[in-house]
Amino acid sequence: MSERLVVIGGDAAGMSAASQARRRRDADDLVIDVFEMTQRVSYSACGEPYYVSGDVPRIEQLIARTPAQFAQQDISVHLGHEVTEIDIDDRTVTVRSDGESRSVPFDQLVYATGARPIRPPMEGIDLDGVFHVKTLDDAEAIRSAAESAKTAVIVGGGYIGLEMAEAFHVRGITTHLVTSGAVVMNRSLDEDLGAKITAGMRERGIEVYPGHRVKCLADKEGHVRGVEVGEAVLEADLVVLALGTRPVSELAAEAGIRIGPTGAVHVNNRQQTSVEGIWAAGDCAEALHRLTGRPANVHLGTVANKQGRVAGINIGGEYATFPGILGTAITKVLDIEIARTGLTQQEAEEADIDAVTATTESTTMAGYWPASADMTLKVTAERGTGRLLGAQIVGGGTAGKRIDTLATGIWNNMDGLTFSMMDLSYAPPFSGTWDPVLVAARRAYEKAV
Amino acid sequence: MSERLVVIGGDAAGMSAASQARRRRDADDLVIDVFEMTQRVSYSACGEPYYVSGDVPRIEQLIARTPAQFAQQDISVHLGHEVTEIDIDDRTVTVRSDGESRSVPFDQLVYATGARPIRPPMEGIDLDGVFHVKTLDDAEAIRSAAESAKTAVIVGGGYIGLEMAEAFHVRGITTHLVTSGAVVMNRSLDEDLGAKITAGMRERGIEVYPGHRVKCLADKEGHVRGVEVGEAVLEADLVVLALGTRPVSELAAEAGIRIGPTGAVHVNNRQQTSVEGIWAAGDCAEALHRLTGRPANVHLGTVANKQGRVAGINIGGEYATFPGILGTAITKVLDIEIARTGLTQQEAEEADIDAVTATTESTTMAGYWPASADMTLKVTAERGTGRLLGAQIVGGGTAGKRIDTLATGIWNNMDGLTFSMMDLSYAPPFSGTWDPVLVAARRAYEKAV
Numbered sequence: 001m002s003e004r005l006v007v008i009g010g011d012a013a014g015m016s017a018a019s020q021a022r023r024r025r026d027a028d029d030l031v032i033d034v035f036e037m038t039q040r041v042s043y044s045a046c047g048e049p050y051y052v053s054g055d056v057p058r059i060e061q062l063i064a065r066t067p068a069q070f071a072q073q074d075i076s077v078h079l080g081h082e083v084t085e086i087d088i089d090d091r092t093v094t095v096r097s098d099g100e101s102r103s104v105p106f107d108q109l110v111y112a113t114g115a116r117p118i119r120p121p122m123e124g125i126d127l128d129g130v131f132h133v134k135t136l137d138d139a140e141a142i143r144s145a146a147e148s149a150k151t152a153v154i155v156g157g158g159y160i161g162l163e164m165a166e167a168f169h170v171r172g173i174t175t176h177l178v179t180s181g182a183v184v185m186n187r188s189l190d191e192d193l194g195a196k197i198t199a200g201m202r203e204r205g206i207e208v209y210p211g212h213r214v215k216c217l218a219d220k221e222g223h224v225r226g227v228e229v230g231e232a233v234l235e236a237d238l239v240v241l242a243l244g245t246r247p248v249s250e251l252a253a254e255a256g257i258r259i260g261p262t263g264a265v266h267v268n269n270r271q272q273t274s275v276e277g278i279w280a281a282g283d284c285a286e287a288l289h290r291l292t293g294r295p296a297n298v299h300l301g302t303v304a305n306k307q308g309r310v311a312g313i314n315i316g317g318e319y320a321t322f323p324g325i326l327g328t329a330i331t332k333v334l335d336i337e338i339a340r341t342g343l344t345q346q347e348a349e350e351a352d353i354d355a356v357t358a359t360t361e362s363t364t365m366a367g368y369w370p371a372s373a374d375m376t377l378k379v380t381a382e383r384g385t386g387r388l389l390g391a392q393i394v395g396g397g398t399a400g401k402r403i404d405t406l407a408t409g410i411w412n413n414m415d416g417l418t419f420s421m422m423d424l425s426y427a428p429p430f431s432g433t434w435d436p437v438l439v440a441a442r443r444a445y446e447k448a449v
Numbered sequence: 450m451s452e453r454l455v456v457i458g459g460d461a462a463g464m465s466a467a468s469q470a471r472r473r474r475d476a477d478d479l480v481i482d483v484f485e486m487t488q489r490v491s492y493s494a495c496g497e498p499y500y501v502s503g504d505v506p507r508i509e510q511l512i513a514r515t516p517a518q519f520a521q522q523d524i525s526v527h528l529g530h531e532v533t534e535i536d537i538d539d540r541t542v543t544v545r546s547d548g549e550s551r552s553v554p555f556d557q558l559v560y561a562t563g564a565r566p567i568r569p570p571m572e573g574i575d576l577d578g579v580f581h582v583k584t585l586d587d588a589e590a591i592r593s594a595a596e597s598a599k600t601a602v603i604v605g606g607g608y609i610g611l612e613m614a615e616a617f618h619v620r621g622i623t624t625h626l627v628t629s630g631a632v633v634m635n636r637s638l639d640e641d642l643g644a645k646i647t648a649g650m651r652e653r654g655i656e657v658y659p660g661h662r663v664k665c666l667a668d669k670e671g672h673v674r675g676v677e678v679g680e681a682v683l684e685a686d687l688v689v690l691a692l693g694t695r696p697v698s699e700l701a702a703e704a705g706i707r708i709g710p711t712g713a714v715h716v717n718n719r720q721q722t723s724v725e726g727i728w729a730a731g732d733c734a735e736a737l738h739r740l741t742g743r744p745a746n747v748h749l750g751t752v753a754n755k756q757g758r759v760a761g762i763n764i765g766g767e768y769a770t771f772p773g774i775l776g777t778a779i780t781k782v783l784d785i786e787i788a789r790t791g792l793t794q795q796e797a798e799e800a801d802i803d804a805v806t807a808t809t810e811s812t813t814m815a816g817y818w819p820a821s822a823d824m825t826l827k828v829t830a831e832r833g834t835g836r837l838l839g840a841q842i843v844g845g846g847t848a849g850k851r852i853d854t855l856a857t858g859i860w861n862n863m864d865g866l867t868f869s870m871m872d873l874s875y876a877p878p879f880s881g882t883w884d885p886v887l888v889a890a891r892r893a894y895e896k897a898v
C-alpha cells in the first residue's frame with residue numbers, strides 16, 4: 001500500500017521536498033499532495049523587487065515551475081487550500097478551501113509554511129497604498145501602485161527595504177527610506193559599513209531617515225498620503241513596510257510539534273521535527289548556526305531550498321543531512337554591493353566568542369583598471385587562533401560575490417594566515433595581485449594573534 | 450656587523466622579498482642591493498595587454514613602486530645591472546653595467562630572475578614589427594606600432610595571446626590569432642571549453658586559425674608584412690609572438706644551484722635553494738603542486754608575490770612557508786571570462802589520478818535577470834571519493850571569479866557533495882538560488898561516487 005505525503009506550503013522548501021521525494025519513490029509508492037494557501041507555488045520571492053523595478057518585465061518570469069509541471073511529476077498541487085490544523089495522533093490535517101473544511105490523512109508531513117511579514121503596531125498600517133512584500137500578489141499590487149506614484153516611503157532598512165528603495169528609485173519615483181536603526185543594514189553589518197551604505201544611498205538620490213519610527217497618514221478617502229517622521233511629514237503615494245519576517249509556526253505549535261528558542265520549528269539535521277514522520281524546512285524551521293552551535297532562523301531561499309531537498313531525500317528513503325548555516329547573504333542597492341557571512345564583531349560577542357575585526361580598504365579590480373571601484377572588507381577572526389569567523393563586504397561591481405570565497409574558508413575552519421596564502425585567481429580586470437580577500441584575511445589574523 | 454642581501458631581478462618576487470626582509474631588519478643589520486637588468490622594477494606585466502589596448506592610458510600606471518620609493522626604505526635598486534655569474538664558494542656575484550663588470554659580495558642571495566619568452570625556430574622571427582610581450586619596453590613598442598597598424602597577427606592561443614588579441618581588436622585593428630593547438634587555451638582547459646572560446650572569439654570578430662605553425666614574411670625593408678599560415682598568407686603590419694615563457698635558470702645552474710625537473714630552480718617550502726643562504730622565488734623557481742604532490746613551474750604574479758614574500762620573511766628572521774599552488778588562473782577575451790583551478794581531466798590522468806569530469810551549463814545570475822549570461826562549469830573529482838580536484842569556467846560577466854570559491858574548496862580537500870551544501874550567497878542580480886558552483890560540484894560528485 002502506498003504512503004501519503006502531505007506538504008503544507010508550496011514554495012521553495014515544500015516543492016523541493018516534494019520533488020526530491022518523488023525522484024526516489026514513484027506514485028505507486030508515495031502519493032504527494034501539496035496544500036498552498038495562495039494561488040501560486042514555486043516562485044522567487046527574492047525576485048519581487050526586480051519585478052517592481054521593471055528589470056523583470058513579467059511576473060511569470062519569477063515562477064520556477066507551475067502546478068501543471070508538478071502534475072506531470074505526479075505531485076498534486078492544491079492552490080487556495082489552507083491547512084488549519086494538524087492532528088499528530090490521528091495523522092490528519094484539516095484543509096479549508098472555498099469556505100469548506102475536510103480532513104486529509106498523511107503518513108509523512110512536510111511543514112513548510114514559510115514566514116510572514118512583521119506587522120508592527122503602527123498607526124495607519126491598514127491604509128490603502130501601504131504594502132508588505134511577500135507574495136507575488138504583493139509584488140503585482142506594488143508595481144501597479146508604483147506606475148502612478150510620484151513619491152514612496154520605505155519603512156525598514158534591511159535587505160528588502162534597500163531592494164525596494166532601488167526599485168522605486170530606478171522607476172523615477174522620489175524615494176525615502178525610514179529606519180529605526182542608526183544606519184541601514186544595522187542588523188546585518190557593523191555600523192561603520194551601514195553608515196557607508198547610508199551615505200552611498202543619499203549620494204545616489206535616495207534619502208534616508210535613520211533613528212525614526214513612523215506613522216502613516218491618510219487622506220480623506222483612506223489612502224495613504226504621507227508618513228510622519230519625527231516632526232517632519234514625508235509625502236508618500238505609496239508606503240512599503242519592510243520590517244522583517246517571522247516564521248509561521250503557530251500551526252505546528254498548536255499540534256504539539258516542538259518549537260525552538262528562535263520561535264521556529266525545531267528540527268534535527270535530517271529536518272525531522274519532534275514528531276515521527278513530520279518534517280519541517282525553510283523559513284518556518286530552525287537551522288544550526290555552524291559558528292555559534294546554536295539554532296538560528298533565517299529566511300532565505302538558499303536555506304529553504306537546501307532544507308527542503310534534505311527532507312525530500314530522507315522521505316525518499318535515502319539519507320541526507322543539512323550541515324547548517326553561516327548566515328551568508330548578499331544584496332545590492334543600485335551599484336553598491338553588500339554581502340556578509342559568518343559573525344559580525346557584535347554577533348561574535350553575543351555568542352561569547354572572543355573576536356577581533358580588521359577593516360581593509362581596497363578596490364574590486366587592479367587599481368589602474370578603469371572599471372575598478374572601491375571596496376571595504378571587514379573580516380572577523382577568533383582572538384588567539386586567528387580562525388576566520390565572519391566577513392562583511394560593501395563595494396562596487398563584483399565586490400559582493402567575493403563573500404563566497406570567504407564563506408568557504410570559514411566553513412573549513414581556516415585561519416586567516418592560511419587563507420591568505422591560498423592560490424586564488426588574478427588578472428587586472430578581476431582583482432589586484434593579492435585578491436582583497438587574501439589581504440583582509442591576513443590583516444584579521446595579524447590583529448587576532 | 451651587518452649582513453648583505455643581494456637580490457637578482459627587481460620585479461614581483463625580488464621586490465617582495467626585499468621589502469619583507471627590510472620590514473624585519475633595519476639597514477644597520479641588513480644591506481639590500483637589487484640588481485635589475487632592465488630600466489624598471491616592480492611593474493605589472495599582467496597589465497601590459499591593457500596598456501596596449503589603451504584601457505590603461507599611461508605606462509606609469511603599471512608601476513607599483515619606483516626605485517626612489519624603494520630607496521626611502523633603504524633598498525638600493527641598481528637598474529641596467531645584469532648579474533652574469535654567481536660564485537657560491539666565494540659568496541659573490543659578478544655584476545655588469547655599462548660594459549664593466551665588478552664583483553659584489555653577499556651573505557644572503559635572492560634569485561628572482563623571472564622567465565623569458567620562448568623564441569621558437571621560426572622563420573622571420575627577427576623582422577621589424579615582430580614582438581614578444583614581456584617588459585614594459587615591449588608593451589610600449591607594441592602600442593607604438595599598434596597606433597599605425599591596420600592588421601595584426603597573434604601567434605599563440607594561451608593567456609597572453611588572447612589578451613593581446615583583445616587589445617588589438619578593441620583598437621579597431623583587424624586581428625588574427627594563429628595557434629598550433631586544435632583550439633585556443635588548449636594547455637589550460639579541456640578542449641570543449643577551448644572550442645567554446647574559439648567560437649566566441651570568431652563571433653566577436655577575431656579570426657582564429659587553429660592547428661597551424663607560422664612563418665613571418667618580410668617586405669623588402671625587413672619589416673614584417675604578413676604571416677604564412679598553411680597555404681594562406683595573413684596580412685600583418687604587426688606580429689606578436691605569445692608562445693609561452695621559460696624560467697631563467699641558467700645562471701643558477703651554472704653556479705651549481707640545483708635545478709628541478711621542470712627546468713626551474715628547486716626550492717623547499719621556505720624558498721631555500723640547495724645552497725645555504727640562497728633563496729629563489731617567482732617564475733624562475735619551482736612550486737609544489739598541492740594535488741599532484743609534484744614540483745610545478747607557473748609564471749604568475751600571484752605565485753611570485755607570495756614566494757617573494759615568504760623568502761623575505763625568512764631572510765628577515767621569521768618563519769614562513771609557501772603552501773604550494775593549485776594552478777589557479779583567470780583571464781578574459783572581450784566579454785568572455787575564462788578561469789581554471791586544480792587539475793583538468795587530462796592533467797589528472799597525467800598525474801595518475803583516477804578522475805571524472807562533469808559539465809554544468811548555467812547562468813551567471815538568476816535566469817530572469819536581464820544581465821544574466823551563459824556560463825559553463827566543468828568540475829573534476831576523484832573517482833570513488835568525489836574529492837574535488839579541479840574546475841574550469843567559461844562564461845559572461847562575473848563568471849570567472851567564481852573560480853576562487855572552487856579553489857578554496859579544493860584547497861580544503863572538500864568532496865563535491867559537502868561543497869554543494871555550503872551556505873553561499875544568493876540574490877537574483879548575483880546568481881541562481883543554488884549558485885552554479887554548488888550545482889556543478891554536486892554533479893561531479895554524483896558522477897564520481
